[in-house]
Amino acid sequence: MAVETERRWRNILTSQMIPEACGEGKLSEPSTARAAASSPELLAASRCILAIDMDCFYAQCEEIRHPHLKGRPVGVQQKMLVITSNYAARACGIKKGDSLQVVREKCPEITICNGEDLTFYGELSQRAFDVAARWSSKVEKLGLDEVFVDVTELVAERFRALDDPEACLRLASTGHEYPKESESGSSEVRVRQGDWKDLDDAHRCWARLALASEICREIREAILSEIGLTSSAGISVSKQLAKMVSSWKKPSQQTLFLPTADRLGHLLPDDLPVQKVPGIGFASTQKLHELGVRTTGEVLSAVVPEGEEYGRLLTEFDAGALRTMKALCLGIDASPVKASGAPKTCSVQDSFWQGPVRTDVQVRDNLLALAQKLITKIRSDERMYGYRPIPTFSLSLMHAPSSDGGAARRGRKQMQLGSFQIARQPGEQGDDERLQGQIADRAFALFRKLVPAEEPFVLHILNLQVGFGEALGAQRRLSFGASAPSATASAAAQLQAPVEDIELTDSDGDGEAGRNQTPPVSTERPDAVATLVSMGFAQDRAQRALAQCCDVPRAVEMLLAGGPSSSPTRLPRRDVSSRAEKRQRLNCPAPEASGAIIDLLD
DNA sequence: TGGGGTCCT
DNA sequence: AGGACCC
Incomplete structure (x- = not known):
């Protein structure tokens, strides 16, 4: 390929690589790609990301x-x-x-x-998340029906797991390949692992993505067989590209987007309406339209810093926003897949557009009902994610000043809860009915601050929200994890070493020894409880242990040690995983290399 | 237009 | 506290 094309290609790939290696997950300017851009090791580390989206x-x-x-x-x-x-x-x-x-x-x-x-939807959503979490610790929720999964490490591990360098891989991607009309997979190529190092970075990247597409199929198949949900998915080197192709073929299909050389100048079409680009939302689209900018191509020609139009753009956007927009319009997105942990907030809402709420008594009634819903949701979150303090409480609303006068206004008031505790300790049996009234009291006080007494109003939306604090008892967990490598040490290693360089050795000495010995666990509650009960533990103890530990092995340790104790423990971190977890992931369904990968021909 | 979430300023 | 983004 031409030298210039080659250079751009490296820049683009580099900018989409593992964020830690690329500078804090910030978007990189393609024209100012870092010096590391030419490093073959980094190039080989382009990410493999899935965007899985439940159909309707x-x-x-x-x-x-x-x-x-x-x-x-x-x-x-x-x-x-x-x-x-x-x-x-x-x-x-x-x-x-x-x-x-x-x-x-x-x-x-x-x-x-x-x-x-949304309760039932939330439960199925959580189960789908837990399924995906068996393949990667980096699973990010986007709403109830979508997840991003970073399978970069698993792809690398599966390639490394081919212990016979002479073994042949049949390479063919799974599903559709944008923008080809026919399904891929028909053309296959045989490659020896020993040939791997002779491939150029582009072909390595494609091979890895093809394997990722196979992993994607496995995850979607598991979600379908275990939960009954069909999904569509996209596979590529960034969240943006994966997401953008995920809807190309629906329902129940998947699409791979390969950053091939012929598309490098325009990973996205030039005439794509700006609002189609994830990250450019309603407000930005309105502003761009006022400036006469409607497509990605128009953004790119307008955003040149020395150009005429740039000054006009600066009246509506700051320089940082423009850089982000430019990158997105180029199809460049280095944002990391952030492991979604326990939710940080919990809120409930009701709207009354058709039957307006005009009196204090009506407000009180609705606040009582919302408080009940809020408590129920908080208790559910506590059961799933463990017990955390709840330091803040807020009410937001939308209202019009009077029945037909002014436009709708929004408002929000927050308070610190101080000694008033909504949160419960693991064993504690609180009086949630009294709590409901107390919450409604505080909510009404906040409402009063937004809408003074005697002032006429028409209320359209009421929303109650609490914020969770950090889990207590950070030190408690150290006593359980003594035999496992510490989470912080593992994280530090990952920050300093390329993915390829860590976890190369199997400390058990036998690569097959650990296969399938541990049941897939993750954080799925009903099954996990059943597992513990079948092991002979009492159901209520099992539930409490799971609430504190989030996975079966740790819960077993706790139960065997006499727990669960009454003091809450810190939640396990989702974003680092033990060696055992990694090995388990590697050995997840279909570790066989035979079904893997790619069309190496151009 | 709904009833949720996240992050940034 | 509000605004942007996502579903």
């Missing part, structure tokens, strides 16, 4: 909850809107935001389910 998630959940609905037209309603529908309903022409009226006209035989309570 709420509607699928309703089909699971009510199996007789399966295949018939189903819509999910919130207030007066049908927010989503299954594919049988979409065949009638139903679109995402249609009103209930329109939907009934288009499809009289449709079944409408109320989707205002």
Whole structure:
């Protein structure tokens, strides 16, 4: 390939690499790629990222909850809107935001389910997350129906696990390959592991992505067989590109995006409307449109710092935002897949557009109902993620000053809860009914600060939110993890060493020894509890131990040690994993190299 | 238009 | 506390 193309290619790949090696996850300017850009080791480290998206998630959940609905037209309603529908309903022409009226006209035989309570959706979402977490510790939630999975390490481990350098790999990617019309996988190439080092970086990158596409298929298959959810997915070197191709073929299909040489100048089409780019949202799109900028190509030609249009852009965006936008329009995104841990906030909301709330008594009633929902949700979060302090509480609302006067306004008031505790300790049996009234009292006080007494109002939205603090008892866990490598040491090693250089040795001396000896656990609660009960532990002790430990092995340790104790323990960190966990992941379904990988021909 | 979340300023 | 982004 031409020298210039080659250079750009390296720059682009480098900018999408492992963020720690690239400078704090910040987007890199392609034209100012770092000196490290030419380092072959870094180039070889381009990431493998999956974006997995459940098809019409709420509607699928309703089909699971009510199996007789399966295949018939189903819509999910919130207030007066049908927010989503299954594919049988979409065949009638139903679109995402249609009103209930329109939907009934288009499809009289449709079944409408109320989707205002998200509890069940949240449970299935968590189970899907836990499935993905068996393949990687880096799983990031985006809403209830989407996850990013960074499988870079697993890909590297599977390649390394080929202990016979003469063994042949059959290489073919799984699923579609953007923008090819036919399914890939038909053309295959045999490669010996010993040839690996002779491949150039581009081909290595493609081979790794092809293996990632196979891993993606495994994860989606597990989500389907274990939960019953179909999904669509994208595979590429960044969250952005993976996400953008994930919707190319739907439903229940996946697409691989290879950063091939012929696309390097324009990883994204020049005429792509800006709002299609993830990261450019409603507000930015409005501003760009006012400036006459509608496509990625127009952004790129306008964002040249010496150019005429740049000054106009600077009136609406700051320089940092412009750099980010430029990178996104080039198809460059170095943002890391952040392991989603326990939620940081918990909120409940209700809206009243059709039946306006105008009196203090109505507000009180609604606050009581919201407080009840909030407590229920908090208790659920505590069961799933452990017990954490709850230091802050806030109310936000949208209201109009009077019935027909001014425009809707938003407001928010926060307070510190101090000695008033919503959180419970693991063993504690609090009086949640009294708590409900106390929460409503405080919420009403906050409401008063936003809407003074005697002032007329029409309330449209009420929202209660709590913020979680750090888990207590950070030191307690050290006593459990003595035999495992410490989390911090492992993290430090990863920061200093390229992925390829760590975990090369198997301390058991036998690469096969650990295979399948540990049941896949992760954080899935119902199964985990059942596992512990089947091992002879009492159910309530098992639940409490799991709430504190989050995984079966640690819960077993705790139970054997006489726990769970009444003092809360720190949650295990999701973003570092022990050697045992890694080995387990490596040996996850289908570790065989035979089904792997790529079309090495151009 | 809903009922959730995250991060940045 | 508000605003941006995501679903």
